[in-house]
Amino acid sequence: MYFRPGLHKEAGLSFSPIKAIVSPRPIGWISSCGKDGSINLAPYSYFNAISELPPMVMFSSAPSGNAQHKDSLRNVIETEEFVVNVVSAALGDAMNITSADLAYGQNEFTAAGLEMADCNTVKVPRVAAAPAALECKLWKVIELPKPETGAETGIGVMVIGTITGIHIADETVKDGKIDVTSYQPLARLGYMDYARINDVFAMPRPAVK
Ligand SMILES: Cc1cc2nc3c(=O)[nH]c(=O)nc-3n(C[C@H](O)[C@H](O)[C@H](O)COP(=O)(O)O)c2cc1C
Incomplete structure (x- = not known):
């Protein structure tokens, strides 16, 4: 099957398959504050780290x-700060x-019964129960x-955004490394589907010539 973006129905697909094709995607659970001090939290799976x-x-x-x-x-444009909270399987609901x-x-922290915790380099609160959180300052907004x-x-x-501070829950660290199986990050697939990461294996890089 082949079709141009937006023409999936003509190809017999009920929904756009782009999210399902580009999956799994990490979920950036974005907390932010408005200039009036209001606090917001929402998931974004068109999200990723773009540079180390x-x-x-x-x-x-x-x-x-x-x-x-x-x-x-709106909040990020107003206050130029946000926090990326990591979603564990336990925090999925x-x-x-x-x-x-x-x-x-x-x-939404209140709506979801979530505790807030302070950050160090931004005024935005983070999700206290998240296994990790990245404090960020806005770099660019691109339309x-x-x-x-x-x-x-x-x-x-x-x-x-540029990461300006990193929080990691101590209990996720084993032998100096984050053990993602300890919290099973939730990933977004297509449609209403999700996956949790609990099967991890290593592949050493090819030897240098
Ligand atoms: C797992 C998940 C991932 C989502 N990813 C995105 C996304 O990448 N971009 C987007 O605009 N909305 C996304 N949404 C929808 C937003 O979370 C939703 O529109 C939310 O109400 C936005 O909240 P806000 O207006 O408080 O920012 C996603 C929803 C879920 C459940």
Whole structure:
């Protein structure tokens, strides 16, 4: 089967398969604050680390369907800070609750029964129960180009941030390394599907000539 983006229905697929093809994706559970002090938390799986040096991450906000930015994007533009919280399998339900489209200013930490913890380099709170969290300062906001189809819903926007502080729950560290099987990071697949990482193996690099 072959088709151009946006034409999946003509190819017999009920939903766009892009999320399922590019999977698994890590989930950036983004906490942020508005300039009025309101606190926000929401999951973004168009998310990744993009560089180790400088240490940088990105997430992309899809068009919200109206003229407004999603709350996370609005906050990052207003205060130029955000935190990426890692989603363990145990936090999956809470993460899902925070994806609800609450009115601006309603705190998803409270809605999901999550405790907040302070950060060091940003005013934004982090998820206390997250196995790791990255404090970030905004580097760039990039408006993505209008798509060939579906442009009427608005444009996507990519946020790139620099990591300025790293939190790791001590109990996840074994022999000087993070053991992801201790918390089983949740990954987003296509549709409403998820995977948890619990089967890890190492592959040493080929020997240098
Ligand atoms: C696992 C998961 C991943 C998501 N990834 C994205 C994403 O990458 N981009 C996006 O715009 N929305 C994504 N969403 C939807 C947002 O979380 C949702 O629109 C949320 O209400 C946005 O919250 P905010 O307005 O408080 O930022 C995702 C939802 C879930 C459950």
